Amino acid sequence: MPGLVRRPLVIWLLAALAVPVLLTAVLIPARAGTTEDDLRERTTAALKARGIETGGVDFDGRNARITVPSGVDPAVVREVVSGVDGVRSVELVNGQAAGATPTPAPTSSSTPPQSDVPAFELGRTDRSIRVQAPVRSQAVKDAIAAEVDQVLGEDREYDDRTTIDAATGLADASTVSALLRALAIGSGDASVRYDGDTVTLSGQVPDQATKATIGRAAATAVPGAVIADELALPAPPKSAVSEPCRTFPSRLAEFSRQHPINFLSGTSIVNNASKPSVVKAAAVLKSCTTVRVEVAGHTDDLGSPATSLPLSERRAAALKAELVRLGVGADRILAHGYGEAFPIASNATGAGRVANRRAEIRVVQGN
Numbered sequence: 385m386p387g388l389v390r391r392p393l394v395i396w397l398l399a400a401l402a403v404p405v406l407l408t409a410v411l412i413p414a415r416a417g418t419t420e421d422d423l424r425e426r427t428t429a430a431l432k433a434r435g436i437e438t439g440g441v442d443f444d445g446r447n448a449r450i451t452v453p454s455g456v457d458p459a460v461v462r463e464v465v466s467g468v469d470g471v472r473s474v475e476l477v478n479g480q481a482a483g484a485t486p487t488p489a490p491t492s493s494s495t496p497p498q499s500d501v502p503a504f505e506l507g508r509t510d511r512s513i514r515v516q517a518p519v520r521s522q523a524v525k526d527a528i529a530a531e532v533d534q535v536l537g538e539d540r541e542y543d544d545r546t547t548i549d550a551a552t553g554l555a556d557a558s559t560v561s562a563l564l565r566a567l568a569i570g571s572g573d574a575s576v577r578y579d580g581d582t583v584t585l586s587g588q589v590p591d592q593a594t595k596a597t598i599g600r601a602a603a604t605a606v607p608g609a610v611i612a613d614e615l616a617l618p619a620p621p622k623s624a625v626s627e628p629c630r631t632f633p634s635r636l637a638e639f640s641r642q643h644p645i646n647f648l649s650g651t652s653i654v655n656n657a658s659k660p661s662v663v664k665a666a667a668v669l670k671s672c673t674t675v676r677v678e679v680a681g682h683t684d685d686l687g688s689p690a691t692s693l694p695l696s697e698r699r700a701a702a703l704k705a706e707l708v709r710l711g712v713g714a715d716r717i718l719a720h721g722y723g724e725a726f727p728i729a730s731n732a733t734g735a736g737r738v739a740n741r742r743a744e745i746r747v748v749q750g751n
Contacts, residue, residue: 387634423571427468434464442565454478501559501606503554507575508567508587509545514575516545517560518553522610527557528564535568537736559605566601566717571593576602582610589615629672633747636677639668640744645703647741649686654706655738662703665745666710673713676748679704681721684737689723697721718748 419444427448428441438461440451448465452458458476465474503708504517513532519525525546532542547553554560563576574587576598589595595615602611643661647654654662669677681700683692700719708714729736 405747416606419443423448423468423470427465427471430464430468431461434460436461436464440477447475448473449475452476452478455716469701501578501609502549502554503579504554504560505575505577506560506563506567507573509540509573510571511539512541512543513564513567514543514545515560515564517599518547519557520548520550520555522548522555523558524554528560531557531561531564535564537568542652559678560600562605563598566594566598569597574598578609580605584612584614586614587616592617626672626697632668632672632675635671636668636745636747639665640746644744645743646738646741647699649684649737649741650695652681652695652702654703662706663710666707666712667705668711669716669745673716676716676718677745678718678748679707679722680744680746681719682726682740682742682744683724685724685727685731686737687724693721693723695721696723699741699743703745 409494423443423446424441427443427450428438431438431441431450436452436453436456438453438456440449442449448468449469450461450465452461461476462474467473499506502518505514507514513536515528515532517528519528523546528546529542529544532544536542565572567576569589571590572588574585574589577584577586583606585598585602589598595613595617598615599611599613603609643658643664645658645661645665647658679700681696681698681703683696683699685692687695697720700721704714704717704719709719724731724740727736727740728742729739731737731740
């Protein structure tokens with residue numbers, strides 16, 4: 385009887401252990417297939433987003449094997465596929481004719497194919513357009529001349545330096561035509577020079593849009609060439625200074641000499657004689673709204689230094705507040721107090737003390 389009890393328990397335990405093993409064996413291949421399908425779909429979509437169509441997108445786990453279509457840069461394909469989340473490695477193969485065995489594609493370190501465009505140079509001034517290039521036939525030479533006629537304008541001359549070289553010259557006028565149309569924009573001196581490897585753009589262009597147009601034209605005209613864009617934009621014009629602002633510092637200094645602003649003793653109240661000066665000061669300040677000024681408050685020596693400095697600050701603040709009320713921008717005015725440190729008259733007389741109880745307005749340096 386005990387043996388009959390133990391055997392069913394052992395069988396049930398073995399069955400419980402076997403179920404997870406069987407589930408793992410079934411689910412792992414399904415999950416791997418799902419991962420490969422997902423990577424294949426996302427990789428294909430990423431390539432299509434870059435304009436690359438290929439049916440050769442395969443995965444072994446997370447390892448990609450991509451067939452590079454003819455005419456597509458392998459480095460671009462590798463960059464796109466490597467950027468797909470989840471891809472571990474990328475193997476590239478060249479696309480071949482149907483039935484052929486793919487061969488490994490060159491890596492990004494491979495030397496790019498050289499352009500078969502011969503060296504040439506185009507130049508533009510306000511008076512002429514220069515074309516210096518070898519061409520394969522008289523027909524190409526004539527086609528370039530016809531293009532120049534269209535872009536010259538009435539005030540330019542054609543400096544024709546084209547030569548016929550049936551072996552290595554330009555096969556058609558398209559390269560020169562594209563660059564001529566770009567160069568024709570704007571005025572001043574500019575040139576395009578190609579030495580077999582690099583297209584160098586130099587000279588002046590009127591704006592950033594023209595600079596970009598010429599750069600794109602050069603890249604399209606000579607595929608694979610390095611574009612050295614040395615085109616310069618005109619310096620931004622200095623903002624013109626209006627006559628009132630140009631003369632503002634001297635006018636403000638003259639105003640301060642002729643129209644002092646003084647305060648009642650021990651207060652931040654402008655005395656009656658100075659009230660018209662405050663109104664005139666506001667008018668001077670509003671004649672040039674771009675210059676910042678400082679209102680400097682001062683006192684006589686009747687008080688102690690401990691009370692003179694706060695009093696001078698209150699005088700500066702009071703004058704600033706009145707100028708703002710009269711229409712001067714608050715952000716243009718700095719208000720500082722200097723106490724009794726800078727007298728302009730002797731404090732031994734009543735008239736001298738009145739003169740020292742003042743506020744001065746001066747231009748802030750660095751405007």
